[in-house]
Amino acid sequence: MYQFYEEYCLAQAEKNRLRALPQIDATVVHDFSSNDYLGLSMHADVIDAAAEAARHWGVGSTGSRLLSGNNRLTEAFEAQIAQDKETEAALIFCSGYQANMTVLASLLHKRVLNAPPLVFFDRLNHSSLYNALFLSGAEYVLFEHNDMDDLQCQLEKHGAASRPAFIVAETVHGMEGDLLPLADMAAIAADYNCFLYLDEAHATGLYGPRGYGLSTTVDLSPIPHLVMGTFSKAIGGAGAYIACTEGLKKFVLNRTAGFIYSTAPSPMSVAAAARAWEMVGTLGEQRQRLFATSSLLRQRLREAGLTVLGDGTNLVPVCLGPEAETLALKSALLDEGILVSAIRPPTVPTGTSRLRIAVNAGHDDETIVSLSDAIGRHMFGASGRSA
Ligand SMILES: Cc1ncc(COP(=O)(O)O)c(C=O)c1O
Known part of the structure; x- marks a missing residue:
């Protein structure tokens, strides 16, 4: 019976959709993947x-x-x-x-x-x-x-x-x-x-x-x-x-x-x-800052010519479309110590693979600027802007 399950995984691998646990030894300097939006898990x-x-x-x-x-x-x-x-x-x-x-x-x-x-x-x-x-x-x-x-x-x-x-x-x-x-x-x-x-x-x-x-x-x-x-x-x-x-x-x-x-x-x-x-109930200021940095990130990525979904939230999806391109960008960012989530079908509809950037209360403007610069650089070369 094991073979059925193996065949399923093989088929997923052929489609480049096999999931695996992430490497825990990757050096993460800036975590934009965590759902710990207010940093309370370590408080x-x-x-x-x-x-x-x-x-x-x-x-x-x-x-x-x-x-x-x-x-x-x-x-x-x-x-x-x-x-x-x-x-x-x-x-x-x-x-x-x-x-x-x-x-x-x-x-x-x-x-x-x-x-x-x-x-x-x-x-x-x-x-x-x-x-x-x-x-x-x-x-x-x-x-x-x-x-x-x-x-x-x-x-x-x-x-x-x-x-x-x-x-x-x-x-x-x-x-x-x-x-x-x-x-x-x-x-x-x-x-x-x-x-x-x-x-x-x-x-x-x-x-x-x-x-x-x-x-x-x-x-x-x-x-x-x-x-x-x-x-x-x-x-x-x-x-x-x-x-x-x-x-x-x-x-x-x-x-x-x-x-x-x-x-x-x-x-x-x-x-x-x-x-x-x-x-x-006491973290109103942190929330305000979080929404300000999230909106700065949306603005910078849109100005660079990227398709950024949503508004008014700390979740900033950058829609790239193809899965391979999304995975490549995630991996290039990780090489620089920046962790973002790559979201692919079936979690999202086919053709809408995206980076899901979760801004948290610990991210300051400087970190947001370096993230948007890094994405621009990897997408559009040294100028960081679309043609
Ligand atoms: C919209 C939504 N509902 C429910 C859940 C499940 O919550 P939990 O992670 O606590 O099981 C999640 C988690 O990813 C979610 O994003």
């Missing part, structure tokens, strides 16, 4: 919180939350998340992938809804959301990324108002580097009586008046909704939360297999995320 207070929690509660949670894995630390953090997300309740998971896949799939269950649901799904949604969709077996309609006209058109065309309908989207897109027009989407969801499922993986820690996500900038209370976010990006740790009504929390506790049958997150992860979460 002394966050590390202390994790160490203290391990001493007090142990390194493992010892069981599912419904059995031995519940503790005051986790419950207090959930209450804080609910308060900052302005929702009634919150519930923590071990990872964002687990939360999306298992929560969304359980919300879409046709026996629970007493009818087969119809899901309006942003074409470029994350793999965890796609897999939730496939796991649920729900019927779905793709709409063009962040295109509210197309969403409305599809809702109309497929008679969304006549059956349980859901809209699923990311508020900050991790690969496109753009922002969801959330107020418009919320208005559409209200018009068509849709349930709104939002992924705030890349928004948590960076958006909203105090950094607690884009969902805190729009009044979502008139529509049924659930917001999921992760601790694995700007919070600098691991795990995820859902923020929702008490009623939905009760449903997830009772129906969502990935919550019920999985060991609760380690007290160390919970304590670290709780400390980082608390700090996020």
Whole structure:
């Protein structure tokens, strides 16, 4: 049987798409690949919180939350998340992938809804959301990324108002580097009586008046909704939360297999995320600087003649198209000690391979200038500019 798996890998290699773990001995001077957008993963207070929690509660949670894995630390953090997300309740998971896949799939269950649901799904949604969709077996309609006209058109065309309908989207897109027009989407969801499922993986820690996500900038209370976010990006740790009504929390506790049958997150992860979460509210200046340096990078790369996607985020995708060219540029930058991610199909659509540059709060203007100069040099020669 091993041969099938080997053949799969060989076929991937022939297409130059075989994934491999990156070399850990590469010398990285400037890291533009990390999702630790606010540098909290190495913050002394966050590390202390994790160490203290391990001493007090142990390194493992010892069981599912419904059995031995519940503790005051986790419950207090959930209450804080609910308060900052302005929702009634919150519930923590071990990872964002687990939360999306298992929560969304359980919300879409046709026996629970007493009818087969119809899901309006942003074409470029994350793999965890796609897999939730496939796991649920729900019927779905793709709409063009962040295109509210197309969403409305599809809702109309497929008679969304006549059956349980859901809209699923990311508020900050991790690969496109753009922002969801959330107020418009919320208005559409209200018009068509849709349930709104939002992924705030890349928004948590960076958006909203105090950094607690884009969902805190729009009044979502008139529509049924659930917001999921992760601790694995700007919070600098691991795990995820859902923020929702008490009623939905009760449903997830009772129906969502990935919550019920999985060991609760380690007290160390919970304590670290709780400390980082608390700090996020005080990091307004760092966020402002981060968005200023990100916009400087976008501007310089565009001036050099490159196709830069998105706006208003610290995620700066430079779209090159062909995979080989993207990999070559990533490798040339790494030779200079600059680490960026090369993103290729199937993560992004064919022909849109890109460098994904994640600017973080530790990058200053000088570093941004040297990165854009290096990219310009490798793309266009010594002048660094397109012809
Ligand atoms: C949009 C989005 N949702 C969910 C996830 C999964 O989160 P986690 O890494 O915590 O499993 C990611 C992570 O890459 C993501 O980008």
